[in-house]
Amino acid sequence: MARETRAQGRIRRHQRVRRKVHGTAERPRLNVFRSLHHIYAQVINDDEGNTIAAASSLEPSLGESLIGMTKVDKAKEIGKLIAQRAKEKGVEKVVFDRGGYQYHGRVKALADASREGGLDF
Secondary structure: OOOOOHHHHHHHHHHHHHOOOOOOOOOOEEEEEEOOOOEEEEEEEOOOOEEEEEEEOOOOOOHHHHOOOOHHHHHHHHHHHHHHHHHHOOOOEOEEEOOOOOOOOHHHHHHHHHHHOOOEO
16 A cells, blocks of 8 residues: 555645534634645635635735744744634634644644734634
8 A cells, every 4th residue: 555645645634633622603614724835824714615814924914024934933923813814804713624734833823812912722
């Protein structure tokens, strides 16, 4: 039997997490995706299938402010931004979907920053 790749393992873990984590209108899901250079976060209502708020390190509005930062520092900024945007939409509580990644490094930094920004999970 062939070994699974790192990406296949992450997808398998993400599917296992998603069996238990479901976003509702009262408590949407805070989803995290990280690539090699960037990090993305979305607040999703799974009942209706729509995205309430989103933020990423690729946004033009953040352009110059993220230059020279480490990846962990960028994740902290995105965590603050997603918390601010979610609160503007009236979202206070979320469930955290780590996307199959370890709760460590950039994922943990984004989660901690969004907690500091006022999201409860």
